[in-house]
Amino acid sequence: MTDSRNIVIIGGGHNGLVCAAYLAKAGRKVTVVEAAAQVGGAAATREFAPGYRASVAHLLYLLDQEINKDLALESNGLSIAASGLDTVALAADGNHLTIGADSVEGAGLSSEDKAAYKEYRRFMSKFAAVIGGLHNQVPPRITYERNDLITLGKLALKVRLLGRDDMREFLRIAGINIHDILKENFDNPLLKGALSMDALLGTFSGPRSNNSVFTALHRMSGNNAGAAGAVSIPAGGMGAVTDALAAAATRAGAEIRTGSPVKQILMDGMQVSGVELTNGEQIAAATVVSNADPRTTIMDLLGARNVEAGFARKINNIRAKGNAAKLHLALDDLPGFKGLSQEQLGQRLVIAPSVEYVELAFNHCKYGEYSAHPVAEITIPSVHDSSLAPDGKHVLSAIVQYAPHELGAGWSEGKDAFMKVVFDLLSAYAPDIREKTVASELLTPQDLESEFRLTGGHWHHGELALDQFLMLRPVPKSAQYRAPVDGLYFCGAGCHPGGGIMGSAGRNAANVILAK
Amino acid sequence: MRTVNFSQHDHYRNAVFPSPFHARQKEHNQLREWSRWSDYLSVPAYWCADMEYFAGRNACGVFDITPMVKHLVTGPDALPYLNRLMTRDVSKIKPGRVGYSVWCNEQGRVIDDGTIFHLEEGVYRICSQEHQIDWFMTNTLGFDVNIVEDTHDVAALAVQGPTSCAILKDMGLQGIEDLTPFGLTYFDFEGTQLMVSRTGYTGDLGYELWIGPDHAERLWDRLFDAGKHRGIKAMGSDALELLRIEAGFILAGVDFLPAMEAVRPSHTRSPFELGLGWLVHFDKGVFNGRRALQEEKEKGSRFHLVKLDIDGNKPANQSFVFTKDEKFAGTVTSAMWSPSAKASIALASLEAPHGKSDSRLELQGHSPLQQ
Numbered sequence: 001m002t003d004s005r006n007i008v009i010i011g012g013g014h015n016g017l018v019c020a021a022y023l024a025k026a027g028r029k030v031t032v033v034e035a036a037a038q039v040g041g042a043a044a045t046r047e048f049a050p051g052y053r054a055s056v057a058h059l060l061y062l063l064d065q066e067i068n069k070d071l072a073l074e075s076n077g078l079s080i081a082a083s084g085l086d087t088v089a090l091a092a093d094g095n096h097l098t099i100g101a102d103s104v105e106g107a108g109l110s111s112e113d114k115a116a117y118k119e120y121r122r123f124m125s126k127f128a129a130v131i132g133g134l135h136n137q138v139p140p141r142i143t144y145e146r147n148d149l150i151t152l153g154k155l156a157l158k159v160r161l162l163g164r165d166d167m168r169e170f171l172r173i174a175g176i177n178i179h180d181i182l183k184e185n186f187d188n189p190l191l192k193g194a195l196s197m198d199a200l201l202g203t204f205s206g207p208r209s210n211n212s213v214f215t216a217l218h219r220m221s222g223n224n225a226g227a228a229g230a231v232s233i234p235a236g237g238m239g240a241v242t243d244a245l246a247a248a249a250t251r252a253g254a255e256i257r258t259g260s261p262v263k264q265i266l267m268d269g270m271q272v273s274g275v276e277l278t279n280g281e282q283i284a285a286a287t288v289v290s291n292a293d294p295r296t297t298i299m300d301l302l303g304a305r306n307v308e309a310g311f312a313r314k315i316n317n318i319r320a321k322g323n324a325a326k327l328h329l330a331l332d333d334l335p336g337f338k339g340l341s342q343e344q345l346g347q348r349l350v351i352a353p354s355v356e357y358v359e360l361a362f363n364h365c366k367y368g369e370y371s372a373h374p375v376a377e378i379t380i381p382s383v384h385d386s387s388l389a390p391d392g393k394h395v396l397s398a399i400v401q402y403a404p405h406e407l408g409a410g411w412s413e414g415k416d417a418f419m420k421v422v423f424d425l426l427s428a429y430a431p432d433i434r435e436k437t438v439a440s441e442l443l444t445p446q447d448l449e450s451e452f453r454l455t456g457g458h459w460h461h462g463e464l465a466l467d468q469f470l471m472l473r474p475v476p477k478s479a480q481y482r483a484p485v486d487g488l489y490f491c492g493a494g495c496h497p498g499g500g501i502m503g504s505a506g507r508n509a510a511n512v513i514l515a516k
Numbered sequence: 517m518r519t520v521n522f523s524q525h526d527h528y529r530n531a532v533f534p535s536p537f538h539a540r541q542k543e544h545n546q547l548r549e550w551s552r553w554s555d556y557l558s559v560p561a562y563w564c565a566d567m568e569y570f571a572g573r574n575a576c577g578v579f580d581i582t583p584m585v586k587h588l589v590t591g592p593d594a595l596p597y598l599n600r601l602m603t604r605d606v607s608k609i610k611p612g613r614v615g616y617s618v619w620c621n622e623q624g625r626v627i628d629d630g631t632i633f634h635l636e637e638g639v640y641r642i643c644s645q646e647h648q649i650d651w652f653m654t655n656t657l658g659f660d661v662n663i664v665e666d667t668h669d670v671a672a673l674a675v676q677g678p679t680s681c682a683i684l685k686d687m688g689l690q691g692i693e694d695l696t697p698f699g700l701t702y703f704d705f706e707g708t709q710l711m712v713s714r715t716g717y718t719g720d721l722g723y724e725l726w727i728g729p730d731h732a733e734r735l736w737d738r739l740f741d742a743g744k745h746r747g748i749k750a751m752g753s754d755a756l757e758l759l760r761i762e763a764g765f766i767l768a769g770v771d772f773l774p775a776m777e778a779v780r781p782s783h784t785r786s787p788f789e790l791g792l793g794w795l796v797h798f799d800k801g802v803f804n805g806r807r808a809l810q811e812e813k814e815k816g817s818r819f820h821l822v823k824l825d826i827d828g829n830k831p832a833n834q835s836f837v838f839t840k841d842e843k844f845a846g847t848v849t850s851a852m853w854s855p856s857a858k859a860s861i862a863l864a865s866l867e868a869p870h871g872k873s874d875s876r877l878e879l880q881g882h883s884p885l886q887q
Contacts, residue, residue, distance in 0.1 A: 303658055305597075308803070310621055311622060
């Protein structure tokens with residue numbers, strides 16, 4: 001047993017590590033207990049085939065720059081292999097589009113579309129900044145208390161400062177679907193398809209699903225490389241970010257214990273008293289912070305019976321249906337994507353030929369099927385970072401949608417068949433992909449759930465949507481990182497402001513705990 | 517976990533059922549009036565509500581409580597489940613005992629009140645005014661417990677009044693006189709099990725009889741046969757209403773708005789605001805409404821339920837209550853002329869701080885309260 005003034009953080013995912021680092025920096029005694037053999041959760045860089053490494057989270061676009069600075073991630077070992085990547089919208093005939101931060105190029109693109117893209121970027125960046133401005137705020141409660149009013153007032157002011165026309169436009173589009181917005185602005189099907197992916201990756205929604213503009217804005221709300229939503233690839237995979245966070249936390253005095261799965265959160269009367277590990281060891285702590293998703297935290301670790309029924313019901317009803325499968329390929333050599341130069345292979349490659357194609361891909365998962373013709377976001381990080389594969393070899397990392405968590409046929413049956421669908425898809429754009437592949441790994445949402453302990457295999461720890469955002473995340477009345485159990489806090493992506501390698505939830509939680 | 521299958525009870529074709537005692541009720545129902553109570557036909561008054569009231573107070577009144585919503589709670593987690601559901605400490609209700617309780621939502625507002633019968637070790641019956649199966653099922657999350665709504669499987673009669681014990685004894689219930697208040701016991705009744713609890717809604721000596729619906733009419737006949745020389749009368753809901761107000765018992769939907777039915781959350785009441793703070797046990801661990809009630813206990817309640825003794829003899833139904841300097845203080849929720857107390861009495865919900873101490877208040881629209 002250790003000191004009860006100890007703070008135990010369950011889970012060494014990026015948010016848990018951020019939270020640990022801030023708490024330790026403030027002089028608190030912090031112990032992080034991580035179930036896996038390494039920290040990082042779904043961000044960890046792991047060997048999926050001998051000599052080949054990849055991280056499930058593969059692009060960095062939301063990392064909070066204040067956290068980056070506060071925790072001195074660079075001096076703790078983080079370096080960026082490539083940043084400000086273009087998005088290449090792949091076409092089966094090789095006539096791809098290259099979508100940059102402020103311009104789009106490609107065959108068959110009209111000058112109207114090119115001009116519209118500049119305007120689209122202008123207003124989407126501006127609106128995304130409104131969403132982004134909320135990331136470092138503890139969500140306000142609807143009360144008349146000063147801090148809550150200030151936060152709400154700041155939000156209102158931000159919206160108002162958009163100016164009359166933009167404010168009206170923001171309020172018009174924030175709750176509607178990305179298909180409508182893209183249709184209003186563009187003609188080119190490939191451009192629309194690729195842009196719609198910003199709204200849909202990691203969500204249970206198609207281009208015509210409501211509030212998919214919001215999810216697009218959320219994805220664009222980071223400011224990593226000087227442009228809204230710009231993507232980077234860390235050297236050494238995403239695990240480099242979590243390793244740097246772990247180093248920062250350790251340097252600040254936090255103790256990190258890997259290979260220590262938590263069996264349950266312990267209670268002493270109405271107060272949290274620590275955690276019990278699966279090996280029976282108990283760690284006493286008056287404060288327990290959970291980086292696990294809210295449903296796992298309450299239903300599995302604390303036990304529904306230790307909270308009031310209304311809260312248990314809300315937590316149990318959080319929508320968390322993961323739809324994104326993760327593909328890792330070990331490649332002998334760079335694959336030949338039609339019409340792409342070697343330099344372009346290092347960009348973010350998107351397979352989403354049209355919005356209609358994407359919508360049809362989404363249709364399947366509503367009925368418990370995987371997409372017959374999936375969409376994908378592909379990176380070949382080894383182009384920028386040779387440490388991920390043996391000399392001259394490469395790693396392909398792709399998010400493939402839609403692969404529902406609850407596959408009607410069951411994933412033990414369906415996985416091989418889906419793998420074939422995925423290879424067929426890739427082959428249409430890179431005909432030699434099968435020959436170049438020496439090993440592969442496909443992680444379905446079921447796999448992500450069991451390996452990373454994510455409810456529903458959902459990388460946001462719960463669907464990101466307007467009704468599960470800000471003061472409604474994870475559930476109404478508990479959005480201030482506090483569970484309604486004395487001493488228990490949430491710090492994961494299931495809280496505001498959600499998932500993606502961001503760290504804001506961890507920092508906000510630390511602030512709440514420190515302000516106690 | 518089981519869900520109740522209503523289809524077997526023909527709910528889709530019939531909204532209201534005749535009670536298992538219906539044939540006997542019909543014989544006694546001289547006024548030929550029927551009302552609806554929950555899923556059943558009920559009798560407001562058989563021949564004269566006031567005389568039925570006097571039967572209940574001075575002899576024995578028999579009231580059909582079959583319509584009361586009943587649930588059976590079993591399973592290894594029955595007790596922890598109930599302790600999380602109810603505000604009171606259910607572990608204090610030993611087998612063979614009955615306890616009155618309320619249950620609240622997360623905001624500490626009363627969803628309903630009812631009685632918990634600890635039928636045998638780990639087996640409980642919850643009786644409530646409102647249908648609760650949805651909320652009770654919601655509460656099963658995380659508990660190994662079975663909940664069945666068995667309203668239709670149990671016929672029940674309230675036998676209330678000073679001669680009730682003697683009548684039951686005459687009916688052959690040996691040792692009934694040893695049953696203490698809030699106790700329950702079992703008898704053999706013509707080969708079936710009859711449960712008798714010393715409970716009621718009248719504040720008087722009284723029992724409640726619980727039996728399978730097939731034996732309902734036999735039970736009624738044996739009871740009335742045994743009671744014919746002891747003033748037994750069938751009693752309707754109007755008489756029961758008088759008896760329960762006199763006893764100071766509250767009624768869901770009348771003295772408070774059940775939280776699940778309230779459109780405006782501010783119109784609901786907490787246990788403290790209903791004078792039921794004695795049912796809130798903070799020393800038993802987590803229960804629904806605990807955090808909110810703890811806060812209310814520290815900060816104070818918004819309302820107080822009070823019992824009024826009113827000048828005059830006119831029932832003060834639907835009156836507003838004012839202070840002497842004509843400030844609004846609250847509303848009367850239930851009122852009657854009490855023949856036993858020879859007084860006009862009422863239950864009223866007063867806005868805090870009114871009602872904390874005895875004081876004189878005025879009633880609007882009833883001056884002078886004479887009839």
